[in-house]
Amino acid sequence: MPDPTANHRPSDLSVADPAIRVVDVVRDYPRPRTSLLRPAPVVRALRGVSLEVQAGERFGIVGESGCGKSTLLRIIAALDRVTSGQVVVEGTDITHLPERRLRFLRENLQLVFQDPMSSLDPRMRVRDIIAEPLVVQGHPASGERVRELLEAVGLSADAGDRYPHQFSGGQRQRISIARALAPRPRILIADEPVSALDVSVRAQVLNLISDLVDELNLTLIFVSHDLSVIKHVCDRVAVMNAGEIVETGPTGDVYAAPAHPYTRRLVSSIPTLPRALAGATTADLLSGTPSDPPKGALA
Amino acid sequence: MNSVLAVEDLTVTVRDKTLVQDVSLTVDPGERVGLIGESGSGKSLTALSVMGLLPEDVHASGSVRLAGVDHDLIGADERRLSRVRGRQLAIVFQEPMTALNPTMRVGDQVAEAMLIHDTVPGRRAARAAAIELLGRVQLPDVLRAYPHQLSGGQRQRVVLALALANDPSLLICDEPTTALDVTVQAMVLDLIVRGVTDRSSALLFITHDLAVVATVCQRVLVMYGGRIVESGPVNEVFTSPRHRYTQGLIAASDLESADRRLPTIPGNVPAAGQFPNGCVFRTRCAHATEICATAPPWSGTASRGFACHHPAPALEPADA
Numbered sequence: 298m299p300d301p302t303a304n305h306r307p308s309d310l311s312v313a314d315p316a317i318r319v320v321d322v323v324r325d326y327p328r329p330r331t332s333l334l335r336p337a338p339v340v341r342a343l344r345g346v347s348l349e350v351q352a353g354e355r356f357g358i359v360g361e362s363g364c365g366k367s368t369l370l371r372i373i374a375a376l377d378r379v380t381s382g383q384v385v386v387e388g389t390d391i392t393h394l395p396e397r398r399l400r401f402l403r404e405n406l407q408l409v410f411q412d413p414m415s416s417l418d419p420r421m422r423v424r425d426i427i428a429e430p431l432v433v434q435g436h437p438a439s440g441e442r443v444r445e446l447l448e449a450v451g452l453s454a455d456a457g458d459r460y461p462h463q464f465s466g467g468q469r470q471r472i473s474i475a476r477a478l479a480p481r482p483r484i485l486i487a488d489e490p491v492s493a494l495d496v497s498v499r500a501q502v503l504n505l506i507s508d509l510v511d512e513l514n515l516t517l518i519f520v521s522h523d524l525s526v527i528k529h530v531c532d533r534v535a536v537m538n539a540g541e542i543v544e545t546g547p548t549g550d551v552y553a554a555p556a557h558p559y560t561r562r563l564v565s566s567i568p569t570l571p572r573a574l575a576g577a578t579t580a581d582l583l584s585g586t587p588s589d590p591p592k593g594a595l596a
Numbered sequence: 597m598n599s600v601l602a603v604e605d606l607t608v609t610v611r612d613k614t615l616v617q618d619v620s621l622t623v624d625p626g627e628r629v630g631l632i633g634e635s636g637s638g639k640s641l642t643a644l645s646v647m648g649l650l651p652e653d654v655h656a657s658g659s660v661r662l663a664g665v666d667h668d669l670i671g672a673d674e675r676r677l678s679r680v681r682g683r684q685l686a687i688v689f690q691e692p693m694t695a696l697n698p699t700m701r702v703g704d705q706v707a708e709a710m711l712i713h714d715t716v717p718g719r720r721a722a723r724a725a726a727i728e729l730l731g732r733v734q735l736p737d738v739l740r741a742y743p744h745q746l747s748g749g750q751r752q753r754v755v756l757a758l759a760l761a762n763d764p765s766l767l768i769c770d771e772p773t774t775a776l777d778v779t780v781q782a783m784v785l786d787l788i789v790r791g792v793t794d795r796s797s798a799l800l801f802i803t804h805d806l807a808v809v810a811t812v813c814q815r816v817l818v819m820y821g822g823r824i825v826e827s828g829p830v831n832e833v834f835t836s837p838r839h840r841y842t843q844g845l846i847a848a849s850d851l852e853s854a855d856r857r858l859p860t861i862p863g864n865v866p867a868a869g870q871f872p873n874g875c876v877f878r879t880r881c882a883h884a885t886e887i888c889a890t891a892p893p894w895s896g897t898a899s900r901g902f903a904c905h906h907p908a909p910a911l912e913p914a915d916a
Contacts, residue, residue, distance in 0.1 A: 361777035465864045466635075495634035495865060496804060500848035500858035507856055522777060529851040529858070566782040571852055573810030574834055579789045582782035582811065 314388045316484055316516040317350040317373060322382030324368055342368040344540040345382070355510060355517040357531030357548060359524050359563070365540040366520050370488055373518070374406055375399050386484070404434055407477035411489035413469030417461040423472055424457030430479045446475040450505060467498030474505065484516045491526060503530060525567055528552045536560045599624050599663070600766050600798040601646065606658035608641050608650070613869030616641050616822040622898070623766060628792065628799040630809035630830070633819035636865050639802045642819070643770050645670070647687055648677040663765055683713045686759035690771040692751035696743040702754045703739030706730060709761040729757040733787050749780035753787060760791045767792055768800045773808065785812055806849050810834055815899070818842045821866070821876030828900035836910055838902040841877045875905065
């Protein structure tokens with residue numbers, strides 16, 4: 298097959314190649330013109346974002362709504378295109394590849410979204426949902442593989458005969474994860490996968506993602522607005538604000554000693570049980586300093 | 597009776613399903629009480645019963661008394677309830693866009709709350725009071741804005757100004773910050789606490805977030821399956837939970853511990869009306885035995901107690 302991407306299959310992958318490299322990516326969304334005389338206003342969703350994720354790494358991206366984290370994910374998954382910059386996945390520059398050359402990416406990189414109800418087709422049986430990525434990519438969809446996947450995410454085999462609405466939120470998220478794992482991807486991108494779940498179920502899904510990433514040797518990109526969840530799951534984290542990465546580092550360090558003022562504000566805003574039981578009040582959440590020196594240490 | 601709110605044996609049913617059963621709680625003047633539970637635990641229905649805002653086919657029985665109101669709120673007609681709502685009793689919902697009138701400027705909406713209850717002498721005074729209230733929630737320049745022109749956090753602050761307009765004796769907040777970013781959440785939480793403290797109002801704060809409750813409240817009630825399973829001062833309940841559900845919930849939300857694997861509660865929260873009889877938690881509880889098929893009695897006092905046949909030993913660390 299005269300497919301240039303075929304040169305970049307894993308066997309040729311040099312060890313030093315990062316799984317994902319994003320170089321100075323800018324994404325502008327033009328808005329509708331509001332005046333005949335002035336140019337159309339532009340929303341600068343990403344303003345020069347660069348990051349590298351090594352193979353096998355658990356990488357977190359944290360930021361508040363509107364900071365551009367979803368745009369960045371869409372660009373890494375080639376669901377959206379950059380205005381300028383470069384995106385390299387497993388050694389292949391995908392920045393300007395046409396969709397027909399992206400097959401390797403569709404197999405190797407899979408996504409889990411936040412809302413499992415809107416990302417699962419309500420009219421499809423669960424076994425067809427899980428088999429769909431295989432069918433689309435031309436693999437035979439064996440019942441064997443579907444059963445294997447259901448078992449891997451902790452659902453019973455007869456779950457395959459049912460429809461998404463017959464499951465609870467946590468179970469639906471398990472179905473999304475099974476679907477993402479179907480084509481045996483090497484990179485898993487999870488966009489706020491536990492934000493819609495209850496606390497007791499959130500722990501189950503976080504454990505499941507953690508276990509699967511270990512077992513299957515996946516590279517994980519985990520996006521969340523909740524730094525404490527990221528801290529639990531990821532080795533390294535990038536903090537985004539207003540379309541830029543303001544801080545990157547090992548999760549523990551960023552959490553314990555945030556360097557950028559925005560990260561400091563973010564960390565101190567997170568209510569945690571230990572802090573609250575140590576006497577932190579809502580005023581301390583606003584103070585902009587992590588509360589380890591609990592009181593009187595206003596920045 | 598000197599508590600602001602006294603709920604006794606509240607039971608909420610829809611057709612043949614019981615959604616909330618025998619809930620009793622009190623909130624003292626100026627006290628901040630948290631009500632925590634996962635989705636389907638009945639915490640929002642409890643709040644709606646207190647407000648008299650249950651949907652048509654959902655029925656509440658029991659008793660809800662509010663200080664300064666000489667009738668029971670359960671079974672009171674709409675005319676009497678509407679005199680209480682927004683006056684002695686106010687609520688902030690999760691979704692501020694549906695709580696605000698999209699066709700009215702926010703300043704007028706805040707002023708209207710006071711004009712309806714005649715707590716200000718006239719329109720001009722209402723307007724001045726609205727400016728002051730919006731200033732207190734750090735929104736000085738939005739008087740003439742429409743709700744759609746504001747961000748989620750700003751809208752929630754407008755709703756808070758509205759709720760506090762008539763100095764209610766009880767403010768109920770139902771997941772007020774769940775839809776907000778953490779930095780905005782910090783601000784809104786602080787405004788809520790400052791707002792009720794300034795007015796000596798009592799607060800009933802409903803959420804699924806344990807850390808938020810621990811930061812905001814003094815006392816906490818834990819709900820599961822439509823019942824209150826444990827209650828007590830925040831520090832005691834969160835450091836030494838007695839009910840097995842509370843224990844599991846605290847362990848599952850403890851992301852701080854270095855361990856990669858989180859302790860989990862097995863299974864899922866059953867659907868409404870599908871909870872087992874006897875102890876509602878027994879189908880997910882590792883300690884359940886045959887005796888759990890009978891409803892566990894309340895152990896302890898009204899202010900600190902739990903309903904469990906096999907309670908965790910007292911003073912056990914929270915993350916055991």
